[in-house]
Amino acid sequence: MAQVSRRRWAGLVFISVAVALIIVDSTIVNVAIPAIVDDLGITSSEVQWVQEAYTLVFASLLLVFGSLADRWGRRRLLIIGVVIFTLASVGAALATSGELLIAARLVQGIGGAMMLPTTLSLLNATFRGRERAIAFAVWGSTIGGMAAVGPLLGGWLTTEFSWHWAFLINVPLGIAIVVGVLLTVDESRGDAVAIDVLGAVLSVLTVGALVFGLIEGRTYGWLTTEKDLTVGDWTWPWDISPVAVAFVVAALGLVAFVAWGLHRRRTSKSTVIALGLFRIPSFRNGNVAAMVVSLGEFGLILALPLWLQFVLGFEAVETGLILLALAIGSFAASGLAGALSGRIAPVWIVRAGILAEIIGVAAVGFVIAPDASWVPLVPALFVYGFGVGLATAQLTGVVLADVPATESGQASGTQSTARQLGAALGIAILGTVLFSTTSAVLTAKLDDGGVPAEQRDQVVSAVVDSAGGAIAGLAESPQTAAIADDAKAAFSDGTKYASFTAAGFLAVGLLATLSLGSGARREAEEHPVEAEAV
Template sequence: MTQGSRRRWTGLVFISVAVALIIVDSTIVNVAIPAIVDDLGITSSQVQWVQEAYTLVFASLLLVFGSLADRVGRRRMLLIGVVIFVLASVGAALATTGDMLIAARLVQGVGGAMMLPTTLSLLNATFRGRERAIAFAVWGSTIGGMAAVGPLLGGWLTTEFSWHWAFLINVPLGIAIVIGVLLTVDESRGDAVSIDVVGAILSVVTVGALVFGLIEGRTYGWLLTDKPLELGGWTWPWDLSPVAVAFLVAAIGVVLFILWGGRRRRAGKPTLIAFGLFRIPSFRNGNIAAMVVALGEFGLILALPLWLQFVLGFEAVQTGLILLALAIGSFAASGLAGALSGRVAPVWIVRTGIAAEIIGVAAVGFVISPDASWVPLIPALFVYGFGVGLATAQLTGVVLADVPTTEGGQASGTQSTSRQLGAALSIAILGTILFSTTSAVLTATLDDRGVPAEQRDQVVSAVVDSAGGAIAGLERSPQTAQFADDAKAAFSQGTKYASFAAAGFLAVGLLATLSLGGGRGRGAGRDEDDAKVETGAAEAPENA
């Protein structure tokens, strides 16, 4: 192995650690959330926002920084992102209120959005041929594996130290990434173009309004105002719910984003999304599949730690150990995916992986009950993780298979945005299913017991607003101990429904992959010379 080759592969290690930092932080908080609920007293809506604040900004800005990195330098953008991410992590660790923690998570999302698309485009620019396929496999398996290692690490840190260390762990990792990338990764750039600022603003507003509506619908009302929105001294004055207005804003935002992008493209100006790339079938259909699959992959990781700790009574580290089955399955799958590379069409590996995810997630749903054992959860989570490991890396390769290197930043930013948008919607939708079902089931159960309406509402609000954290308090108090079992059953039912909904999204994602070609392809992000014919065809007028 030459010195240059060794340097490339060493650089891959540090780039993978950067990816691990992003993914771990998006999952490590889930196991720490129960401790944060107890310490800061955050509500169930804030529980969702602690996760969503990160994911929302992350998804909204990926396109912006994917394009900007091509202009200012991908390595430079990665390093700036790491610094912002680490500083925000310190802010999160020092937070004393839920609002402070959410604000720090918003800033973390900015740093993460700078990092993720640049890691992918750096690999795209650094490696060629089979080496590139291997690098993408490592990148993808890191995402799959770290999504499960995060809860284990978070559980250990929370149990042995405190939830603050779930964020402080990012500091030494960030320092290592900065030093390693400076020593082993060369700078790379794409074509220097202007940034579509209006498109960036429209994308942030659209995604933000959509996620706000999905999370806050149960709080403020889906159509008419159930509870007035208050911001400082201002109160929402209309009968029409702010959630309905948010959905309207999101719908208008989508239309304006497309119209604005089309106008700039016709004028020969750069757009936030390279709309011409969507004429490449593998890129267009792969992005659709990636978003739908992500809808089923991520939200369940929000619900399970809450159920395991607040209903079954596990400690954070025990929860992390149970979820480790996900990581083991993912790592096992990544090895198999590597062995199958070049022998089996990537799209068939993707389909097999999604099918395994459906089986695993549905099995989790059937296992969930107030008195469930952890034993049957292990094989179900292993199968789920095995599917994630198979599908993640190969789906990325399918999406970028026919994209030339010169447009790698925009392309990788778009496919990452598709997945992160799916993840954001997943957390919002499955979290809403979890808490809405818990509220409805517990309300009905207490009504059947003849509990007075005022006391019923107090119990339901305590359980739902605390994301299940109040169940232990119900058990300890003689006046409310009788309601603890009802609360556990309701929370279990909510978690079960969230699991089945996740399996349903994955099933839709599997159907979406049927629109992808079944050929073997030639690897992700081909060089421009390798793709001139296809790209030229893709950029031809639609009526040609």
């Protein structure tokens, strides 16, 4: 029995490394982008797609692979995903053009979508009671911590070696995961039922269109076309924005997806999402809370590194070191969450975590200024990371508490998609707040300084379009040094308001947890065998 228990915990280590591989890769590229631009000469449009192609495919396929894992085998799909992800990483490292790099990132997204829901469903099937709560805490803290470690690792690899190693680092990790999972993780499956092909297609179409709209709204325009969308030799020909069309497609796809699912359910056939799961209050309300909380959690990681590098002048490695406080806080929370498991209802741990996030993010907002020091940022980020570590893992436990193990793949895919959609929406909204505020404040400052309208518009466009990267060039010239100071102040205001907006979303997420009860989860921990049979 002791040997079996040790094997389970060893399996948790390799499953956590698989999660770390996904999360690190989604953040490590941001730091390596400048070196990629210099080496491959990619355009600004290609820069966007290098960063966004992964997220788009990843979020679109989570539901599909969460369902397929129950049929094909969760461990098998995890290993296939790791192999695909690792091979795509080699392709990205060896890419000689922007097109090849984007294609490799798309394939990475497929592998990542296979990996994430299967890691969670494997934990749900392997652990019970208090051990499950600890496993979820490790899983969630890995997500929060690796989001901060990614920029540090990317900065170090890019600075000391080259941007290629930002992708090649995945190769030894991928090999270790495959070998470790084969040795320590048992296969598990749900009921073997026919795959809902049309439902899978509709889910990909719906989620893909929605995520595209959320990510690209600020680029192409929310309603009317503000920038041409070009794919190869084809250019979007209409005045109505492709983003608006994407939202219409997503809405129609959602209606069709639900209608088709209800039809399949009435005829006792399988569906991509087990719609009956939404009758479970903890699952339904927990997914709503998870989505809203993600709106605030991930937006800060978008804005803060830009401000640290382009306003305060930190190098990529230094930025990563500052953000490491977030990772340390998240890992510290995992230990506390494990100690509190079984003593305090998980929903109260979730609420405490979200409250800590609100305090940490708000503190970051109050610290931000053009001449700010990094010193007060560290404790604020630690508190924020501590909250992420508490809330993320325990909220996952609450969402899946009453879900039968046979449907854990579908359930975990659903909650992972809810988080990813929340993160995409948060990045879209907070990015808009950051750059819109920067544009408005800088425009006002330059007007007050008597800068001619044409020059003003050029400066504002350069600063905003470069995400702050043009500030350093303005500061180098004595003629534009004053304008650079205005740009730093404006970008600081944008980052400040983005932080406060993130805190606002988290506050809404805290309110959303009020609809979550704690009795079912506590009962599941106290009577794991009975809960498993529910």
